[in-house]
Amino acid sequence: MDINKLNDAWIQAGQRVDDLNAKVQTMLLDDSVSAEDLAKAKAERDDAKIRRDSLHDELENAREEEKTMKVADKNVAIHTEEGKKEHEKMNFANQVKGLIKGDPKVMNLLTETDTSGNQLGLVVPEDIQVQIHELIRQYASLEQYVTTESVSMPNGSRVYEKWKDITPLANLDDDAAKIGDNDDPELNKIQYQIHRYAGISTITNTLLNDSPDNLLAWVEKWIARKSVVTRNNAILAVLPKLSGKAKAASTLSSYDDVKTLINTGVDPAIASTSFLMTNVSGFNELAHVKDGMGRYMIQPDITKPNIYQLEGKQVVVISDRWLPNDGSGNHPMFYGDLKQAVTLFDRQQMSLLTTNIGGGAFENDETKIRVIDRFDVEATDGDAFVPAYFKLGATAAASSTTAGK
Template identity: 45%
Template sequence: MNINQLKDAFDMAGQKVQDLEDKRAQFAIDLGNDASSHSVDDINKLNASLKNAKMAQELAKSAYEDARANLNAEPVNKKPLPVKDGKPDAQAMKNQFVKDFKNLVTSGTTGTGNAGLTIPEDIQLQIRTLTRSFTSLESLANVENVTTSHGSRVYEKLADITPLKDLDDESALIGDNDDPELTVVKYLIHRYAGITTVTNTLLKDTVDNIIQWLVNWAAKKDVVTRNAKILEVMGKAPKKPTISQFDNIKDLENNTLDPAIESTSSFITNQSGYNILSKVKDADGRYLMQPDVTSPDKYLIDGKPVIRIADKWLPDVSGSHPLYFGDLKQGITLFDRQQMQIDTTNVGAGSFEHDTTKLRFIDRFDVQLIDDGAFAAASFKTVANQAQGTAGTGK
């Protein structure tokens, strides 16, 4: 049995442990919501499986590390990184990461026994910066960085506030106020992964070129994945009217959300929908969308920003263009574990036969609906202009 087979066994064992730990976390969430959702027998079986999986992982790790030792592999992380003013040198960190990356591809090990490479913070920052150049829905939602695989948050719901009670008797009992309504939102970090095939000539490139290639590749994957999950949550908006005329847009704006939300709200549509809205006119022949005087390349509807998303990021649904109105930062939270990881092989998954390298990118996050009253969803195919002669009449 060669070292690559042992590494695969170690990876599979680690994956099994992670899957079972995720399942245990989900059990905990389920039981918190419903104490009868899982039987005692199911819980015992899961705990036993997790215990056995961890033992198998330790066994695989020992076998893998022994095999590496027998190969007299030279550790690549023994020398400390250069330090300037108490901080590691950024270029040295990049050099070390690329060196580990190349070693992982060519020998199946980084010299530390790690299964895969966790992307360094400075490179993750480059990825995050680049994602902003794409049309990322993440920028519209609230993002919270977390360090655990699961947890919960308490949020205050929008609730009607009633006036204080009128006590017409000096000795009357003072009752309780209507306290804010609170809701518990639980998150469970998921792993999102994909595999990309590259030629082995990549390994002959310079450090900066390899880093830039990884950053570009990871950023695109990251945006597409997170957009898809945010869109899933956006689709849970409770009100989904069909827009067919000018005044329907007014109804969406004025009569779907709490006025407290409206001040921070915006319209969101895709490129095709934006094109249609840009041509809609009111009863006086003025365009519904007006340029922002502070930024002429941006447009407003009744003073509210209109955000245009490319069709490929925000696609039509059954031939209808989406139109959202509200504040997604109050309605949606993305819980970001910030543990991007790259695993590679030049032997498995057909790499050996084609002289290529397979890179598996893993991202960890969860997206949850926080307040379904913070935004509303609508759709439209065409929008008729406002009827002439109705301007200022409210009709």
């Protein structure tokens, strides 16, 4: 039977018992009521009590059965792929709340430390990290342009072969021939050392008391914004270490110099995957360059209007704050395939810790939350992404004879 109907029937039965109780009490005070009528009233009341109590028992049984079914449904849901993800998400959100409130059950979980003895904190689950990385892609992330390698060790090494040093495999005419030592490319050994990058934000009581979904959404967005700026900065810091052909070249002073960089800057094998990178002020100068017919040289990609191209190469624009001009006001211009040139070694061990004591939290009755990201960025092939600077001047123009070639 429906629980709501059982509940209504039980309430009505209870009211009937109350009414019959009142009737019996009234009859007891009336001397004119016969013993037979009084006995009938009492019997009717007792029957009503039995019905009321039976309905209550049925209602309780139905409620327990419903609880059991909900638990069973929940257990089934948890064992599905979507159910597991949802369960993990809610569990992490509740752990974040417990971490912020100093819940001993959560704090006792934070016993793991890294190789330097630093407490890892509440490690962000893999599925949540995936959601964070999906958010990062919505921002101007440079990580999409480099090679990202997940690592499980805090340090290590990799061997890379530069494009310019790659030699062909030996031609062995005889199946029994011994493989000789004639294929000896210059290998570049890269050492990586995972670094800890940390940031602190303040949690308000309003957010703390909000739903797990809203708290988790805030944490994901906060980490994503911090991570994209941190990783962008680390990638840009590596670019000056690149040793491409244009490193020693004079500042590009004409559009023809820019074309020469595009035509000769990198090995033809990676030219198809190469792009240009400059800052906002550099892009603005390039955006005013016209050919002899008065057409702007920078054009939007017809398939992706928000992406601009120069000589068929995508132009990636970085804020002057992160990629500044040099001391003479020359604009940076990098060209090549950044995936060949730079590797980001990702420890995939984001973690959270909180305090209500340090950082002014105690004085201001606030809670501070700290995120730690662990990764390293290393240059792997300096010749694959060449650095240069340019200053074309306000009157710079691409000649109609060279434009588009």
